[in-house]
Amino acid sequence: MTPSPGTPVPLYPFKAWLPAPLYWPYRAFRTLTVALCFAGFWSGAVLVGWLWLPFLVLWPGSREVKMKRALRMVQRGFRFFHFSMRALWLYRRTSPFRTLRPAGAPAASPVVLVANHPTLCDVTSIVSLFPNVVAVARPSLANHPLLRRLVRGCGFVPVGTHMLKECEERLRMGFDVLIFPEGTRSPVGGELHPFHRGAFELAARAKVPVVLLKLTCTPPALSKQMPIWKFADRMAVLTIEPFDMIAPADSELGSKALARAIEQRYRDVLGYPASAVVASEPQSVGGVP
C-alpha cells in the first residue's frame, strides 16, 4: 500500500497494539460489515428501482418533476447507506460548506461540478449531502438490466454518444452535473489520471460555470486498487470542499487547454508533484503549432 506523500496515514494502526487474537476477529468483522453495507446498497437499489420508482414515475408531472422526485428518493437511500457506514465506523463524509458554490456565487443557477475521485462513494456522498446533483454514470451501471431504470430515472446521464446533449438538458432543468474528469477513480498515493475535457466542453457549450471540488479521504478507502477487505482500521473520512469556480467568460482557453490547466490546478491544491505528462507534452494536437 502506498500512503500519500507528505503525511502518510497508516491504514492498520491497531495491528501494532491490539493482540492478534483480538485484531484478526476485528478485521474479519470489519470486512463483514463492509460487505453487508454494499450488499444492502445494491439490493436496496434494485428493490427501490423496481418497486417504488414505478409509482414515482406514474404519478403525474413533467419529466423534470419526475426526475427530481426520483432523485430525492435516491438521495434518501444514499443518506441511509451513509448513515449505516457511519454507524459501523467505516466511512463518513463531511463538508465544511453548506452549498457547492464558493463564496458569492448564486446558489440557484446550475453548474458543472468537477472533482477528483478518491473513493467509490464520492457520488453517493455528494448526492446525499447536496440537493439536485446528478452524475455521469458509466455504461455498465446505466445499462445494467436491474439498475438502468433507477439510474436513468433519477436523471443520471450514461457515458456515451448523447452524453453532452443530455447533460446540457439536465443543466437547463436546474440540476448540477457532477463529472469526474479522470473518468475513473484516482490512483492512491499522490497521483491523478489525465483529465478528459468533456466536463469543460459541457460548461462552455451550456455557458455555465465550473465548480471545482476537492475530495480528500483519510485514511484512503474504497479506491480502485484496494479490495474491500483492505478497509482501514479506523473510520475513513471524506471531506468535500468546493475551492474555486470558473465563470464561462473566464474560460477563453479551449476546453483542451482548460482541462490541462485545471488538472495542474488540482495537483497544486492536492499537493501532488507536477504531471510528467504535462511537463513533457510540448507536442500539440494534430500538429497544430
Added chain:
Amino acid sequence: MTSSTLHQEIKQLIVEALQLEGVDPASISDSDALFGEGLNLDSIDALELATAIARKYDVKVSQDQDTRNAFRSVNHLAEFITLQRTAPKPDGT
C-alpha cells in the same frame, strides 16, 4: 465513388467536424491512429466525429466493439462506412 475519394472525404470531415485549424486533410495518413497517438483525438472528438459521420453517411454509429474498431484510423472508417452502406437496411431500402 472510388474508395480514395471516400478517404479524402473522411479526412475533410475530420478536419471540419473537429475544427482542427491548421491541419491539412491531405496530411492525415490513411493508416495513422486517430486516437491516443497520431492525430491524438480525445473522447469528445470521438463523439463529434461519430455524430458527423452518422449524419453525413446515414450510418448507424453504435457503441459496440465493431464501431470502436472502426474509429481506429481513416482506413478502418472507410471500410466501416462502405460495409454499412452496402449492408441491407432492416427496413428493406
